Amino acid sequence: MTDIAELGLVEVAALIRDGSLSSVAVTEAVLAAAVRAQARTGCFIEIEADAALESAKAADRARGRGAPLGVLHGVPLAHKDMYPITGRRQRYGSKVAGSGIATRDAAAIERLNAAGAFSIGALNMAEFALGPTGHNVSWGDCRSALDPEYMAGGSSSGSGAAVAACAAFASLGSDTGGSVRIPAAANGIVGMKASYGRISRYGAMKLSPSLDVVGPLTRSVRDCARMLNVLAGHDPRDPHSSRLPVPDFERAVEGDLRGLRIGIPREYFLATASEDVTAAMRASLAALEAEGARLVEVDTPGIEVLAELNRVVVYAEATALHSAWLRDRPELYGPQVRTRASTGLGIPAPVYLKALMLRAPLVERFVRAVFSRCDVLHTPTLPIPIPRLDEVDVGTGAALWKTINQLVHCTGPFNYLGLPALAVPGLCTGNGMPSSVQLVARPFAEDVLLRVGAAHERATPRVTARVTQ
C-alpha cells in the first residue's frame, strides 16, 4: 500500500477535498517522513510539527463547516529558509542574519496560504543561496535523497531532498543561476525556473534582484503545473512583476507533442558533457520524438558568454546587498560564501552596468534565432553525472570557481536571459543517479514547457527506487 506521504500533490489535495483523507492524517504521515528524511539527508533546518498539526486541524475544521476550499486545501508543504512566514524564524540558511521572527509573509507564501496550503518547517539551503552543491557550514550539509553519498545540489538543497524523500508534497526554491534546477536534478524530481517576472519575489530573501526567480520543486510535472497556477501572476509590490495574462498551466499538461519542434543545440551544452550524460540526452530526445515531436538542430548565438555575464550580475548585486554584514560580522559567514559574497568588490560599476545593458539585445537575438526554429530547446541540466558530495567539497581552494562554473554551465545562461526552464528527470547515468533534462522556451511559455515535460515524464521510467528506502 502506498504511504500517504508518497501521493502526488494534486492527488492528495483531491483526497483531502473529498474527505477521503483528513489533513491531520496527511500531515502526520509527512511529518514522519520528514523525521526520516532529516536523519538521512539533513534537509530541514527546523521541523515545526506543532504548528503544522495546528494548521492541519484548522483545515479539517474548515472543511467540516463547509468553508470554501482552495486548490491546495490542507496540503502540507515545506520551503527553502528564505521565504518569511509570519511568526516563524527566518535565517536564510545562515547564522549571519540572526534568527528573527518574521512579521509578514512573502508574496509566494501568501498565495500558497490563500490556496489552503501550510508549511511543516524551514528547509536547508546554501547559505544566502550562494552555492550549487548543498554544503552549509552553519546548519549542516544537505545530501541527496536518492543516495546520501551524493550532493543534493543547491542552493535549494533542502527543497530538492525533502520533496524527493516525500517530506513535503512540493516546495518553494529560488533560482539565480540554477538553484531550483540543480537540486531537482540531484534528487530526481521536477524543478521550474519560471520566466523572470512571472512569480512575485516580494518579501523573499534577495540574492541578485536582476536575476532572482521563485520556483517550485515537485515530484511530477502535473504537481508543478498546480504550483505554478497558484504562484503566477502580477504583484505591484514586486517592481519586476509582469502584467501578462496567466494561462491555466494544468490544462497544458494534457497536450500531446504533435506539431511541436524540439531544438537540439549545435554547440556549448554537450561540449563538456560526459558520455553517459550525452547518451541520456539522446535517449530523451528519442522519447520525445516517439511522442510526436519533431527534432531540429539550432544555433544558440552568444551562448558561450551568458553564464559568465550572469555571474558578473550576481556577484555585483550580492556584494552590494551583503556589504554591511561583510563589514560588521564577516566571521559568521562560511568561508566559501564569504568569498563569493565579496566577489563584487573587484567588479567596476561600469562593467556591472554593461552586463545589465547587454541583456536586452542578447535575449532578443537569442529568442529570434532559437525560437523561430523550435518551440522548446533541449539541453542537459548538468553536463556531468551527479557528483558525490565529497567530490564538490572544494571550500575556498583553487578549484572553487571551476567547480561552480561546471555545475551552472547549462543553467546560468537562462537566468541571464530571463527565459523559463524546466528540469525533468532522465535516464540514469553510470553511477546510478538520474540524468536531468533542461527544457527552455521563449519568455512566458511555461505552458509549452509543461506540455513537453509531461510527455517526457510519460515516456521515462520514474526515479523512485532509492527515494523511499
Add this chain to the structure above:
Amino acid sequence: MSERRVSAETITHLAEVQGIPLADSSMAERLAAAATAAIAVVEDAQRNEAAARALAEGFDPLCEGNPWFDCEPGDFLGTLERLAVADE
C-alpha cells in the same frame, strides 16, 4: 580576451576603502581572478554585440558609437514581454 589583469593589491585596496575585511591574501587573489574574468567577458560581449549589430544594421560601430547603448537595464522585463509573442 582582454589581457588586462586586476591585481590582488587592487582588491585589497578596494576592500579597505569599503571597510570590508578579507579573510587572507589568498581571498584577495581569488577575487582578483574573478574580477579579471568579469571585466574581460563583458568587454568581449560588448564588442561582439556591437559588431553583430553593425553587421545587421549596416553601420560602423566605431563611427556611430555603441549601438546597443540605447538599451537601459530597466527595459529588460518589457523586452521579455514583447518577445513572449512569436513572430509570425
